[in-house]
Amino acid sequence: MDNIAEQLVEKRRTGADLLKKILITVGALVIASFLMFIAIVMAFYVCVILAVGVLAGGVWLLGSFNIEYEYIVTNNEMDIDKIIGRRKRKRMITVDFHRAEDFGRYTPDNSVKADATVHAYTGVDKDAYYLVVTHNDYGRVKVIFNPNERIRESIMHEIPNTLKLKLRTTSNNN
Secondary structure (H helix, E strand, O other): OOOEEEEEEEOOOOOOHHHHHHHHHHHHHHHHHHHHHHHHHHHHHHHHHHHHHHHHHHHHHOOOOEEEHHHEEEEEEEEEEEEOOOOEEEEEEEHHHHHEEEEEOOOOOOOOOEEEEEEOOOOOHHEEEEEEEEOOOEEEEEEEEEEOHHHHHHHHHHHHHHHHHHHHHHHOOO
16 A cells, blocks of 8 residues: 655744845845936936846745745655745655654754754744654755654654664653
8 A cells, every 4th residue: 555645834934034034125125216216317217127126036035935845755755845935846855764763753952963964844843853864865864844643654654663663662661
């Protein structure tokens, strides 16, 4: 039987994101206003086109702050895609569950070492999980993500039996 599950999560916006949005908006408006002033005073009407371009660029940059992550489990693999502004999709990583070494709840003080870390979570640590796998290109990779119950069940169904046994033993000791 095929093991297929999908989930889409939206990255939480931070105060730094809000500050960047404000700076982009104010900067675009100031530059566009200056260009319009030059177009009116000096009759240099090419500046009108430049002003419109600056405003369009500002709107495009503001859309880049809307980030979503999509987790796609297909049998023994999970693809993680990053969707930026609902206009650009980028494959972050594909992991093979048969090469999984560890799986569990993520805490910021988590001491699991890895060669690379993939942050594909909402920014809320309380719902986050980590998965450590050996990857052909990146070595030992720690993936931090926010799987729902269906994705977690799909992962548990596919990880190696030795890891399942280790996770059961750890949960029984706690």
